[in-house]
Amino acid sequence: MKPKRKRSVLQSKSRYAYILITPGLLLISLIMIYPLVRGVISSFFTQKAASMHFEKFAGLRYYIELIGDKTFILSIKNSILYTFVVVAVQYFVGLAIALLLNKNFKGRGIYRSLILIPWxxxxxxxxxxxxxxxxxxxxxxNQILMKLGFITENIDWLGSQSTALWAVMVTSAWKAIPFVAIVLLATLQQVDQGLYEAVKIDGGTILHEFRYITLPGIKKISITTILLETIWTYNQFDLIFIMTKGGPANSSMIAPVYTYLTSFSFFKMNKAAAIGVISLIIVSIPAILYIHYNKKED
Amino acid sequence: MNKKRKIIIDKSFTYFAITVITALLNFPFLWMLTTSLKDSVEMFSANPTFLPKDLTFTNYIALLKEYKFFTYFKNSVIVSISTTLVALLFATFMAYGISRFKFRGKNVISSSLILTQMFPLPLIIITIYVTFVKLGLFDTRLGLVIAYCTFALPFCTMMLRSYFDGLPVELEEAAAIDGCGPFSTIFRIVIPLASPSIVAMGLFAFILSWQELMMSMTLVHSTALRTMPVAITMMVGVRNIMWGPLMAASVIVSIPVVILFIYFQKYLISGMTMGAVKG
Incomplete structure (x- = not known):
């Protein structure tokens, strides 16, 4: 009898759970699960533009088409490069800021708030x-670089093939640095300060502190943050779409923008779906790692 | 003596480094603000000053008169607030259900909530578009609100769930023993108790919908229903970009978000750190 008594009154009424969850679950299924499943299926069928009905089974036709599509290959390469560079810069600059803000000084709170503005x-x-x-x-x-003597003539940062992608990377990193910094800072503040004292007493240097206390303290959160940022950065659409639309000459084309343009500018929805499926497969690697890692830690 | 000196050097370095970084991170935002207050002569001067020499609001006036910006502002307000309310309503119930009850499929649901945040949106939106055209939700505010729940609802649910997990159940149990059903328990006890987090999640939902571009651009076509991000994107012409009004418009989109942020900073920061830690 006793263990049963211990069960919460709330937990015994699991039928309420379904009543509470169903409306939300229904909405999510309709606007996320169904579109995802149908999107994947549609990459194997032909279809008239803006119609709901599939015409006939196309097999791997769109995927084979993609192999020969230079823009597609470039967009995947760019996406991977973009994600890698942006996440790396975000993480290291974010960590540097977090370490600075973790020191004790006056006005720390104000700096912490100001740092967040880009985000x-x-x-x-x-x-x-x-x-x-x-x-x-x-x-x-251009004006500043000119005054400082770094360049002698104006550079068309977003308009030349060699710089466009890198220019947007700077913006993307700039925008997400605060997030990484604040998340890491919150974790650093939970690290036991007594440990640092212990290292000092044992005659350890700052490098020892970092290697043996700071680093283990932020390892878990660093992995989850990097995985999340990888997913978010890969899926990012707005910045590239607004700043370059993938141009000039597709030099800054990334997968999400190419998927969108294929579907809504070139009206090839099924081919666009195939590109989306490839992205889904790529993103699922960090996604599975993230879920796996979160479960293990629980 | 030596030790004291070392501390002073260390402190000055910290201040110097953090000040430079803060200035660099904030420069674009401030540059947007000051550009929007300059006239076109000053804006395109070869020797630009940081602050405008003559403060002018011509860009803002042009925005209202020539670009009919008030309509877009109004549309953004309506859509974002509606999304926030709808998402919060569904999310509060769902998060509470997941947090408090044991049932089959609970883990699957929690995991899929996280996974939905990782779907490539361009893939999803293809089907949403054709379905909305079919259902008559294309080019309506209601359609946009429903579509915005794709990101607002799973996100709010996940965050609220982890907040509810941390709340003590005793009060709710007492209410249940006194004969409160789950709905009146939610309205009388859980919502008042959790109101700070619910507000924080509402703010997140609002901020996300307020700046959303891809769906708005795809699912709404008529000018009368256009939201601000789309209107701003469309201000960029093929050759001539009117930077003054464009920066003014960027300021207008940013201001509500920045004000909300300053005001509710504590909630937002705890929300974002919680999100990263707990997923």
């Missing part, structure tokens, strides 16, 4: 502002 500013505003700063005629970046 708070809406993507559309950030993209437009950077576009203006990168402007080839009157952009402030």
């Amino acid at each position: 708070v500013v809406p993507g559309i505003s950030a993209a437009m502002t950077w576009k203006w700063m990168y402007d080839s005629q009157n952009g402030i970046i």
Whole structure:
């Protein structure tokens, strides 16, 4: 009798759970699960533009088409490069900021708030502002570099094939650095300060502190944050779409933008779905790692 | 003596480094703000100053008069607030259900909630588009609100769930023994108790919908229903970009978000750290 008594009154009424969960679950199934499943299926069928009905089974036709599509290959390469560079920069700059903010000094709270501004500013505003700063005629970046003598003539940062992707990477990293910094800072503040004292008493240096206390303390959160940022950065659409639309000459094309343009500018929805499926497969690697890692730690 | 000196050097380095980093991170936002307050002569000057020499609001006036920006602002407000309310309503019930009850499929549901946040949106939106055209939800505000639940609902549910997990169950049990059904328990006890987190999640949902571009651009076509991010994207012409009004518009989109952030900073920071830690 006793163990049964111990069960919460709430938990015994599991039928309520279904009543509470069903509306939300239904909505999520309709707007996420169904579109995902149908999206995957549609990559194997032909279909008239903007119609709900599949015409006939196409097998791997769209996937084979993609192998010969240079823009597609480039977009996947760019996406991987973009994600790797942006996440790496975000993490290391974010960590540096977190370590600085973890020191004890006056005005720390104000700095912490100010640091967050790039993360708070809406993507559309950030993209437009950077576009203006990168402007080839009157952009402030050219003007400053010119004054400092780094360049002798204006560079069209977003308009040349060699710089466009890198220019957007800077914006993307800038925007997400605060998130990494604040998440790491929150974790650093939970590290037992007594441990640092212990290292000092044992005659350890700052490097020892970092290697044996800071690093183990932030290892778990670093892995989850990097995995999340990898997924988010890979799926990012707004910045590239607004700043370059994948151009010039597809040089900054990334997979999400190419999927979107294939579907809504070139009206090849099934081919777009195939590109989306490839992205889904790529993103599922960090996604599975993330879920696996979270479960293990629980 | 030596030790004291070392501390001073260390402190000055910290201040110097953090000040430089903060200035660099904030420069674009401030540059957007000051550009929007400059006239076109100053904006395109070869020797730009950081602050405008003559403060002018012409860009903002042009935005209202020539670009009919008030309509877009109004549309964004309506859609974002509606999304927030709908998402919170569904999310509170769902999060509470997952947090408090044991039932079959609970783990599957929790995992899929996290997974939905990782779906490539362009893949999802293809089907949403054709389905909405079929159902008559294309080019309506209701359609946009429903579509925005794709990111707002799973996110709010996950976050609220981890918050509910941390709340003590005793009060709710007492209420249940006194004969409160689950719905009145939620309204009388859980919502008042959890209101700070619910507000924080609402803010997240609002901020996300407020700046959403891809869905709005795809699912709404008429000018009268256009939201601000789409309107701003469309201000960029083929050759001539009107940077003044464009920066003014960017400021207008940013201001509500920045104000909300400053005001509710504590909740938002705990929300974002919680999200990363717990998933």
